[in-house]
Amino acid sequence: MFYLFPFGNVSQNEGIIVYGAGAIGQSFLKQLEVTLPFAVIYVTDKKIVSSKKVGNVVFLPEKDVFQLPAYQIVVASLKFGEEIKQRLIQQGIEAERVVMLAENHAMEESQFEPHSFDWNEYYSDAEGHNEVQFQTYLEPLIRKYDFSFSRVVDFACGKGRIAELLSSFSDSLVCVDTSREAIDYCVQRFREKSNVECIVSEPEWIPLDKNSIDLLYSWDAMVHFDYRSIDYILTGFSRILKSGGFAVIHHSNAREHNSFKADKNWRKNPHCRSEFNAKDMRHLCEKSGFTVEEQQIMDWGIEALDCISVIRKC
Numbered sequence: 001m002f003y004l005f006p007f008g009n010v011s012q013n014e015g016i017i018v019y020g021a022g023a024i025g026q027s028f029l030k031q032l033e034v035t036l037p038f039a040v041i042y043v044t045d046k047k048i049v050s051s052k053k054v055g056n057v058v059f060l061p062e063k064d065v066f067q068l069p070a071y072q073i074v075v076a077s078l079k080f081g082e083e084i085k086q087r088l089i090q091q092g093i094e095a096e097r098v099v100m101l102a103e104n105h106a107m108e109e110s111q112f113e114p115h116s117f118d119w120n121e122y123y124s125d126a127e128g129h130n131e132v133q134f135q136t137y138l139e140p141l142i143r144k145y146d147f148s149f150s151r152v153v154d155f156a157c158g159k160g161r162i163a164e165l166l167s168s169f170s171d172s173l174v175c176v177d178t179s180r181e182a183i184d185y186c187v188q189r190f191r192e193k194s195n196v197e198c199i200v201s202e203p204e205w206i207p208l209d210k211n212s213i214d215l216l217y218s219w220d221a222m223v224h225f226d227y228r229s230i231d232y233i234l235t236g237f238s239r240i241l242k243s244g245g246f247a248v249i250h251h252s253n254a255r256e257h258n259s260f261k262a263d264k265n266w267r268k269n270p271h272c273r274s275e276f277n278a279k280d281m282r283h284l285c286e287k288s289g290f291t292v293e294e295q296q297i298m299d300w301g302i303e304a305l306d307c308i309s310v311i312r313k314c
């Protein structure tokens, strides 16, 4: 099992206390080391008898926790979580300070392909970031390149939050995703827009005609795809794009990253980025008949974690 630190349930503060120095606690430390959201991390456990400082992590006995500022306490145990919480409360810690690990923070080690993952939480969380992401990353490229908006594809569109913005630029926009639920949602979302079509695709097959598309973009989806899927998908892009057509692809740049070693399992990496990078994209483009017009290395919580490649079918 892999245990995800409950990033969504802790507030920004100078410090955090992790209760539990076992396998889950150690995994939390690794995640905090990469993401660096706290200046100081305290780790406590019944088994810790004396204090020790390693970098910005302070290991200390349970009794010393009560002398610390009122930082949140993240309980690094699923099995004994409730018992630990009750003990802390009995000793005077306010219940609101204790952050529990939920069942969905525990993930199977096995690799789930991005098309079989449940994106529902993502869909609702991401919805508020549409305009800012569009204006920061996609709009400058639209201004810079002479894209044709005759027939456009949003690949791995999810529930259509970016497609909504692009639909007003496009004569015809096709929303493509492997999730039937997401596509059903898009059908409802765009029911008033006669220029938008919504299609369920196969993980490695896009059901669109050869040489039928002028522009294709994919936002915050292929960042999770591994080398093999991108290899297949680029072949698909090459098939459906017209000669000279562009693809704007937001993908991972996590392989050979300066600040961490990317795992083969995308779900273990910061922001679930896959073990893939800008160099891999250049290599695959060469194989599948694309020229790389430009690559923008970009930050996503972590410096240089992602890349946007603008590629053109030869």
Ligand SMILES: C[S@@+](CC[C@H](N)C(=O)[O-])C[C@H]1O[C@@H](n2cnc3c(N)ncnc32)[C@H](O)[C@@H]1O
Binding pocket: 114, 115, 116, 119, 122, 123, 126, 155, 156, 157, 158, 159, 160, 161, 162, 176, 177, 178, 179, 182, 201, 202, 203, 204, 218, 219, 220, 221, 229
């Ligand atoms: C993180 S969501 C991003 C959705 C959307 N682009 C956005 O920014 O809101 C990833 C999406 O990729 C879709 N997906 C995963 N694998 C896919 C594949 N092989 N082909 C098409 N869609 C895929 C998922 O169903 C999901 O909707």
